Amino acid sequence: MAIKIERIYTKPADLSGYRILVDRVWPRGISKEKAALDDWFKTIAPTKELRQWFNHEPEKFPAFKTRYLAEIKANPDRAAFEQLVADHAKDGDVILLYGAKDETHNQAVILQEYLTGL
Secondary structure: OOEEEEEOOOOOOOOOOEEEEOOOOOOOOOOHHHHOOOEEOHHHOOOHHHHHHHOOOHHHHHHHHHHHHHHHHHOOOHHHHHHHHHHHHOOOOEEEEEOOOOOOOOHHHHHHHHHHOO
């Protein structure tokens, strides 16, 4: 099945898939009920230091992507995250949720690309 991404602040487009929040920090103003999450895998998100350095500046995105992919590959929770996604992808779509305003330059875009390349 598909690995999709969706901004958590928009009305859920797909509630039929397995929904995983991939932000390290809980999105401001979103209740647990409104989030309609199945899981929150915050340890797969970029580190605080990388997130603060990036600061959602599009011109830094290529370097952010390189650094974040290195973090993913070194992450001790990577295998567990990959297994979680693989297990749920057998039954339907997996939806990676993120809070960033920029729908093109964020960690969920990179994670989606990474996971579909496995």
